[in-house]
Amino acid sequence: MRIIVDVMGGDHAPLETLKGAYAASKELNASFILVGDRNEIDRIAEEQGFDLRRFDIVHTPVVMTMEDDPLSVVRAKKESSMSVGLHMLADGKGDAFVSTGNTGALFTGATLIVRKVRGIQRAAIGTILPTAVDPCVLLDTGANVTVTDEQLEQFAVMGSVYARKMFDMRSPSVGLLNNGTEDHKGTPLQIAAHQRLKACDSICYIGNVEGSTVPLGACNVVVTDGFTGNVFLKTMEGTSKMILKALKGALTKNGITKLSALLLKSSIQEMRHKFDASEYGGSPFLGISKPVVKAHGSSDARAFCNAIRAAVTYAESGVIYDIAEEAEGFLARRRAEREEQAANAQSEISAGGGEA
Amino acid sequence: MRIIVDVMGGDHAPLETLKGAYAASKELNASFILVGDRNEIDRIAEEQGFDLRRFDIVHTPVVMTMEDDPLSVVRAKKESSMSVGLHMLADGKGDAFVSTGNTGALFTGATLIVRKVRGIQRAAIGTILPTAVDPCVLLDTGANVTVTDEQLEQFAVMGSVYARKMFDMRSPSVGLLNNGTEDHKGTPLQIAAHQRLKACDSICYIGNVEGSTVPLGACNVVVTDGFTGNVFLKTMEGTSKMILKALKGALTKNGITKLSALLLKSSIQEMRHKFDASEYGGSPFLGISKPVVKAHGSSDARAFCNAIRAAVTYAESGVIYDIAEEAEGFLARRRAEREEQAANAQSEISAGGGEA
Structure with missing residues (x-):
């Protein structure tokens, strides 16, 4: 190597x-x-x-x-x-x-x-997120700010392959990042992608997922466009920093809390490591x-x-x-679809010709 | 009342x-x-x-x-x-x-x-976020999944008015949620909105802001479409839960950490309150x-x-x-713009007539 x-x-x-x-x-x-x-x-x-x-x-x-x-x-x-x-x-x-x-x-x-x-059609940046349970791969985290539903399907399949190999899982669960779990949620992109992912055989699709449940371990693969994925990733990062900063404040408030902080040191460090994105190393271009x-x-x-x-x-x-x-x-x-379309067009022409 | x-x-x-x-x-x-x-x-x-x-x-x-x-x-x-x-x-x-x-x-x-x-043109849901510094109002957090740059400008102005009155601030800083701070960042919507907000006199626009800095107090008003705003809000919520859950685990790990937890109780509760969205009550429809x-x-x-x-x-x-x-x-x-357009059209017609 x-x-x-x-x-x-x-x-x-x-x-x-x-x-x-x-x-x-x-x-x-x-x-x-x-x-x-x-x-x-x-x-x-x-x-x-x-x-x-x-x-x-x-x-x-x-x-x-x-x-x-x-x-x-x-x-x-x-x-x-x-x-x-x-x-x-x-x-x-x-x-x-x-x-x-x-x-x-x-x-x-x-x-x-x-x-x-x-x-x-488009490569995607896959980034491993820390969650309360298993790690989870999010893609795309920034390469393609606008995508199509077909590209999101490809991201879902690539993410599944990645999670299968890297997390050693047989059938990783895939979620579509959305603003609600119901079928009609999202922009036209999410609505179309949701239907497409439901019909996709090569993944284990669990439906729309929300920012509130992904960090708690809702699924192993989260699919979204690069704009939303980037905002999501950075919001997790910013929120973690905000809370860990407040925790530091709480631990250094007075003599008693400082003593407690000493006793908790290794336990809290372990927690910090768990939520430190750099622990997971780099993001591959899937x-x-x-x-x-x-x-x-x-x-x-x-x-x-x-x-x-x-x-x-x-x-x-x-x-x-x-x-x-x-x-x-x-x-x-794709080839099969095109052939079917061509055959349909052909038979319509023939039928039209017959009527004329 | x-x-x-x-x-x-x-x-x-x-x-x-x-x-x-x-x-x-x-x-x-x-x-x-x-x-x-x-x-x-x-x-x-x-x-x-x-x-x-x-x-x-x-x-x-x-x-x-x-x-x-x-x-x-x-x-x-x-x-x-x-x-x-x-x-x-x-x-x-x-x-x-x-x-x-x-x-x-x-x-x-x-x-x-x-x-x-x-x-x-469109009302927006304004939600107050906890941050490491001052509170911050985010809009839209879910009503309008797709918006125009002109609507984002109106959101920015409404959010500014709200922050001015509710947080008692003279000129609240406004940021556009984006996937980077540079001018060219985002989808065509963000690129257009960024230029429009730069030219807007009635707000104090500080430019594009990211999910990584908003929770740390980057600005007092964050403007975005309802899809991204909803994902942002829920991601903050989910990440907070993930970390507070891990903190609970760290505090109840063994006898020593449990003792420390007792000593830290009030300090940690204060912190939990600070990041509890329900403390800020409801979201007005601006x-x-x-x-x-x-x-x-x-x-x-x-x-x-x-x-x-x-x-x-x-x-x-x-x-x-x-x-x-x-x-x-x-x-x-808007009226002035329309009148100007009409006047321009009129003068073009006259000019055209003169040439004929």
Whole structure:
């Protein structure tokens, strides 16, 4: 297993990404190609006492920033670590690519350079959420702000495949994020998608789910458009921060609460870890033909190391192979539908001709 | 001040609604008209030892259920407590109406029976959110699943008026809920609304805000469509429950943590109260010409009493008067735009005529 690591981009790159990659290289049974500014890498390695002989290093002078237009990954910034790394993945020079850079650019690059699985209309970002019970995968968490009901069906199937392999479940439950559980709830998109998902054989669809029950473990896969998914994910993050901040306030209020806080320390730390998104590492781009994993932009060394571990697990899991199989099914159904439409049109013409 | 109270509908009606109304009648300087099933009201009053002489009671034999079609409030279920209560408000028999029933029906009834403020295109449900700092009003939290950018502008103005009066603020900050803070973020709706809000003189617009910062107190008013607003609100609710559940687990883990929990009891209860949505009472329908307040469907007596208190405060605040003034401004701007367009068209015709 060879992992291509973009050490540039992100809020704390290249220091934290390099530290994360170094930690991963000691822990994981994989080899690593670091893509980034060679001078920076050398400087940090010397500072931190890292032995670079364990890495292949590809020097790239250009960095993709958070402000860059997504399309610059295939245009003005072809020499960036992100673009070079994605091309290496596409050319088979590694088995997975991990980056903490500009999400839009990474997604555009993955779609245009690495390419989608045949039959998948849109790839989606799948993010694992902490819940009160089992973890749950939410997709799309930001790549496609507007989608069709057919694309949501594909997201549901991809999410199911992912949950089956990664959470080791036979038939993960799938819910459609909506503003109520009844059939008529939502915008026209959700109403159409709900009917489509009900009719879909390859998933275990449990119906519409709400933001109030997903964090309590309503289902294993939650499907939504990238706009709503992004708002959902960030609202969970913001609400967690708000409550943990208030908890800190409650624990440091006076001498007695401070004493209690000491006694509770390990128990509360365990709880914090459980709700810390960075524990789950990176988010794979489901529907891309090779493993591309996005680490959170604010990743520190530990979070980036977790993202690299997630990329290895994802690459080894066979998720992409299974998605490709499901996508063949989509294509076959589409072909059958088209043939049926053509046959119907033909018979209408014949019938019309007979009447004339 | 006369408050019309729908005691039917909701998960725990009429027992909890009646208990809530009774508590409110002892606390508030207002008179009350209870609308609902007289037999049920009498039975509960006897059971609970309530003195009903302090109330006017209007008997209605029909109940609007959560499953009823919203339009039934003006069609099949005109005899329901909700419909009768709304007509009484419209006819000036009371100063505010509070209900815990079917949100869709209540909103439809408010719009069709009580009617909107002149110039307001769509009314919106405004809900107060707990945040780490000041409270914040979110609208729309569920009435309009699809909206236009112009309607979002009206929501922003109504939310500002509300925050100004209710939170006693001179210029509340307004944010547009989005999946990022940059200008180009969101669906075409958010992109258009962002530009429109930037140009709006009557609010203090701070730009796009994210789910990650709203709970931390990013702004005083958050504007969004009813679908996203509902998902946001429920996600905050679900995430709070998830964390408070985990906290309970952490506090009851063993003898030592249980002892600490005892010492922390009052401090943690205070925190729970802060994040309990029912503390903030009901949600007013902003843009309706008279005060209609929705209490949470799962309201217990305390939450329903809080909703009644919110209705009194809202009715006394003058928010509706100020919204009407702002709406006149909208109408004037629209008229000016139309006149300008007509004048332009006229001058084009004249110019065309001159050339011919």
